[in-house]
């Protein structure tokens with residue numbers, strides 16, 4: 001595997017900086033590194049752009065929709081990939097042009113679809129009920145032409161095994177190619193008259209994120225569009241699911257770099273593009289790959305106790321802050337020592353402030369045992385964390401953006417009225 005060009009930073013925050021942050025923002029917070037986000041975006045974009053001219057990066061909002069973060073993506077030229085009306089409206093709110101919004105997802109209302117079609121957003125349909133809505137809208141507004149894309153459901157098995165996340169054998173999304181549903185959907189849309197199918201969408205959430213997955217997605221999208229829409233194709237959307245910057249401590253093998261992904265995907269598109277009347281756009285929808293290493297979570301050690309012979313380090317934070325889906329794998333952690341005495345190396349657990357038995361930030365971790373008053377920094381917590389952190393037991397912590405060595409508050413610490421919002425709840 002090729003070495004990545006990622007800018008890697010050793011955190012090693014000095015105590016003076018940490019103390020300043022604590023004094024200003026409290027003892028539990030996230031730090032979002034805006035420059036790391038820029039580096040990730042530009043590395044991905046240039047890896048693909050140097051191999052194929054028509055590239056669109058549509059950042060997957062659901063991965064982390066911190067306004068400062070999504071605004072930066074937009075400033076860098078990225079599109080917004082959204083999967084609900086609330087995400088669509090968020091993109092509009094931060095000033096994204098509707099034409100730079102990619103509207104995906106299994107659930108779209110009549111109103112959502114009408115808006116996306118009217119505004120010229122890229123919209124990928126997932127089910128037959130949406131085709132009925134498009135039909136009704138297009139017939140009512142028949143003085144204009146409308147464009148849609150279709151998400152396809154196809155055989156993604158690699159060497160006879162399903163690579164889908166959580167071991168699912170069959171994806172629930174899109175129009176199935178194998179049983180003829182895709183063809184039926186395509187024909188129904190074509191019959192409308194003022195609707196053209198201009199794109200295919202083939203996102204797959206896999207646990208392996210390997211080059212073979214992307215070769216299969218890309219080849220399948222090309223093969224199907226050659227057969228059905230050689231003259232009308234405008235884009236091939238291969239979705240997200242790429243690896244980002246994986247720290248060595250996570251001990252993952254064969255992690256492709258952006259260059260590796262770009263080589264695999266673009267070589268197929270470059271070979272196949274002769275079959276299309278116009279050179280299509282290649283759309284990528286990264287989420288995790290752009291943001292995972294842009295967030296760190298800081299929390300203070302409140303207590304260290306021994307139950308039987310196991311160490312439990314209690315912090316002012318929770319598993320919900322760093323892995324809300326409570327997976328078992330340990331995320332990379334750095335210890336900031338504030339004590340002068342010697343530190344003993346042994347196995348310990350880091351546990352959170354909720355009342356759940358399973359609130360473990362680290363399990364069976366072997367390292368220097370933290371002491372009361374120390375700080376723990378959890379790295380690589382930018383993806384599917386703040387968006388999934390429930391309002392459970394304790395308010396959500398503030399987020400501080402690091403922008404050119406300055407620290408700026410970009411999400412305040414919640415108060416009771418944010419936690420149980422009186423605009424929403426009836427008291």
Ligand SMILES: Cc1ncc(COP(=O)(O)O)c(C=O)c1O
Pocket residue numbers: 060063081104105203205239240241242285286287288289383
């Ligand atoms: C349609 C679509 N695009 C993009 C993504 C982003 O995936 P990831 O964060 O793994 O890059 C997802 C995630 O589920 C998705 O469903």
